[in-house]
Amino acid sequence: MGVICVELWLEGEDSSSLTGHADRIWIGEAADVAVVHLDDHRGQDEALSLVGMIDWILVRCSDWTMIPLENIVAAAAGSGTRVAAAISKAVDLNGAAFALQHGVDALLLPADEELWTAAKTVLGERNSQDSEEPNAAVELLLADVTSIESGGVGERVCVDLTERLALGEGMLIGSSANALVLIHGETVPSEFVPSRPFRINAGAVHAYCLMADGSTRYLSELEAGDAVAITDSSGAIRPASIGRLKIERRPFLLVRFEIDERLGQVLAQQAETVRFIDENGTLSVTSLQAGDRxxxxTTTGMRHVGRKVAGEMNER
Structure with missing residues (x-):
């Protein structure tokens, strides 16, 4: 199955620039669309009775609740009937677009440019998940560890995701945006503490991390809801949303490394659960030695507010 593109419908006839972006202009009625108001269980029953009988069901709800919409999406799957949802607030976009992971087939939006921008962002995430195309990838190389020394005490950031990580997955973190280290998630069991398969102990607040859109951001700037890039040992990337950030004062180790005569470094918490990745698996930062890989x-160029631009930059 290829990408299932979600349509965007514009509410009412409008002469704004949004008209050219709409897949359909909705003026209140159409022969191929049945409008159902989900104000109580009778609205849901009406919608379910129409599945397979008409091309489109347009669902309107004065107070969005997800269960009725999920029931309609589930019933319509494979029936030939598609589901559209009228949305007036950005907070409701994700619920409609990802209901039962499949989501609705169209969003009906008012002529609100901010809402349309938010909808396009959400649908971009939805369409990327529906695609059979392989995930984006980065090239990972093996760098030689040159030294490990005390990094003092500072503020450490744990990134807790809204989903679990697989073995071999982590985040790209570093003191330079052009030299990011793959730090493994806390998915490896330990005899001292239970695993936290949703967590990456990412490092100090000053460090850069790679975001899902390819930009970089300081760990101190991250917020719940941000999408970070999750990378595995092959370089494959997928997005994941942050559910929580945990910032505490902890001791650090300063790990310096070299690759192709370029130097880099990263500060990692001095804890056995913090792991890097090599060609054979994972290495705990507390057992790391000079000469390990x-x-x-690595990249070149400058970064301005996280975006790559042409130019030279030297971060030590």
Whole structure:
């Protein structure tokens, strides 16, 4: 199955620039669309009775609740009937677009440019998940660890995701945006503490991390709801949303490394649960030695507010 593109419908006849972006202009009625108001269980029953009988069901709800919409999406799957949802607030976009992971087939929006921008962002995430195309990838190389020394005490950031990580997955973190280290998630069991398969102990607040859109951001700037890039040892990337950030004062180790005569470094908490990745698996930062090799992603150029621009930059 290829990408299932979600349609965007514009509410009412409008002469704004949004008209050219709409897949359909909705003026209140159409022969192929049945409008159902989900104000109580009778609205849901009406919608379910129409599944397979008409091309489109347009669902309107004065107070969005997800269960009735999910029931309609489930019933319509494979029936030939498609579901559209009228949305007036950005907070409701994700619920409609990802209901039962499949989501609705169209969103009906008013002539509100901010809402349309938000909808396009959400649908971009939805369409990327529906695609059979392989995920984006980065090239990972093996860097030689040159030294490990005390990094003092500072503020450490744990990134807790809204989903679990697989073995071999983590985040790209570093003190330079052009030399990011793959730090493994807390998915490896330990005899001292239980695993936290949703967590990456990412490092110090000053460090860069790679975001899902390819930009970089300081760990101190991250917020719940942001989408970070999750990377595995092959370099494949997928997005994941942050559910919580945990910032505490902890001791650090300063790990310096070299690759192709370029130097880099990263500060990691001094804890056995913090792991890097090499060609054979994972290495705990507390057992790391000079001469070990760790996976890194290197780039060139400058960064301005996280975006790559032409120019030279030297971060030490």
């Amino acid at each position: 760790i996976m890194v992603r």
